Amino acid sequence: MNCDQAVLEASLSLLSVESRNLLSSLLNTKKVLTHVGPDGITRQRDWRGLASLANITNELKLSIDTQCKDKVGKVLELWIDMNDGTATVQNLLKHLELIDRFDVQDDLKTLAIEDKLLDDVESDIITVEDKTFGAPQQYHAYVLYAQEDREFFEKLRKNVTDEGFSVCSEDNLLPGYASRYQPLSRLMLLRCRHIILIYSPDFLRTPALKFFMNLAQADGITNRKNLKLIPVMFRECVLPEHLRFYHNLRYTYPEDKAPFNFWKKLNDTLGPVDLNSDQTQITTASSEVISELTNETNGFTPVKQLHPNGINMNTLTLPSIPNESVSLGDLRIDMKPEVTSLSHSSLGGRKKKLKSIKNFFFTPLKPFRRSKAEKQKEIVVDN
Incomplete structure (x- = not known):
């Protein structure tokens, strides 16, 4: 059974779920017997042999063995992430032959004949880079610009590329599409972290650019991506009402007269360089x-x-937990959460305390009080 050449050259990132499950079910289990390949090297006949042929270090293999449940899936992930062009279906079949796993090789070829080996991603091969690497690529930004501003676009692309960022535009689109709107819309919204808009009078006069600009703005509002749009004011123009509330990054020429470093600010907005960091969550909790x-x-x-x-x-x-009592001068407050039962003796003592307090406040008023007999005596004297 022979596979089509296009299938053999396909990246392992295009393997279908069925193909991955097949590899995991057959190679995850360790084999006791080893195999000496045609090159005279002894290898294990399971995922460990595949990892060795994929140039995965012994340290990583030990980590996979102790931490990963799907060991083959992790091996494939690391192999693809090397991005050295070796993670192809053809090399996978050769590696299976070197570790004496012709059974797995035959099962994969059967899936290829039944068109089940790879996912149907033909519609996602949009750019030149997609075709080169055999899989859809991710970009830091898509750039919308008018053809009259192409010189500035080339300068922008060179500056951000030198800093490690990847940008694309309509120039990266593969030829042969009947309409550019559908593939470019999918590229902008699904495969680009940001959309850079190079504003100029010519930009606002181009209907296609206005369409993509409104599409990107609507996607940013719907998905709450506040930094999806990066508006760059290259040549002064009057923006539409719905774009005036955005903060624009203004380009000043000559650059040495600018109040800030334009390129540094643009790079800071595009960052970080690692596209995988979009899956990480930023912790906003205090470090204290x-x-x-x-x-x-x-x-x-x-x-x-x-x-x-x-x-x-x-x-x-x-601070440490306070003692049971806290003294404030002569005043003493008992810090006891429990309410204890009161005996008759304790009640009597409290009554005496209340009586003494009453005498303390009302004793000075005694000279001003008159008994009933004194009041009657005064009445008789008056009469």
């Missing part, structure tokens, strides 16, 4: 960690504590 210590310190004490990731961090400790 508050922990409670049972020491006798009544103030805040800075201590050194290890972060879960192993980073030393300055932390704040809560």
Whole structure:
């Protein structure tokens, strides 16, 4: 059974779910017996032999063995991420032959004949880079510009490319599409982190650019991607009402007269360079960690504590728990959360205390009080 040449040259990133499941089910289980290949090298007849042929280090293999459940899936992922052009179906079949796994090889060829070996991603091969690498590529930004501003676009592309960013435009589109709107829309919205708009009077006079600009703006609002659009004011023009609230990055010529470094600001907006960082979550929590210590310190004490990731961090400790009673001069407050039962003797003592307090406040008023007999005596005298 022979495979089509296009299938053999396809990247392993295009393998279907059925193909990946087949490889995992047959190669994840370790084989005790080894095999000496035609090159005279002894290899394991499972995922370990495939990892060795994919130039995966022994340290990574040990990590895969102890941490990964789907070991073949991780091997394929690391092999593809090398991006050296070796992760193809043809090389996979050759490696299976070197580790004496003709059974797996035959099953993959059967899937290829049944058109089940690869995913149908023909519609996603849009750019020249997609065809070169055999799989859809991701870009940091898609650039919309008028042909009259092409010189500035070339300058922009060179500056950001030198910093490690990848940008694309209509120039990257493969020829042969009946209409450019459908493939370019999919490229902009699904495969580009940002959309750079190079504003100029000619930009606003081009209907196609206005269409893609409105499409990108609508996608940014729908998916709440505030930084999807990066408007660059290259040549001064009056923007439409719905674009005036965006903050524009203004290009000043000559550049040495500019109030800021235009290219640095653009690169900072595009960053980070690693496209995989879009899947990471940014933690906005404070770096200060508050922990409670049972020491006798009544103030805040800075201590050194290890972060879960192993980073030393300055932390704040809560003051120690107060004693059961706190003295404020002669006043003493009992800090007892429980309400104890009151005996008759304790009630009697509290009554005496209340009586003494009453005498303290009302004793000075006694000279001003008159008994009933005194009041009657005064009435008789008056009469």
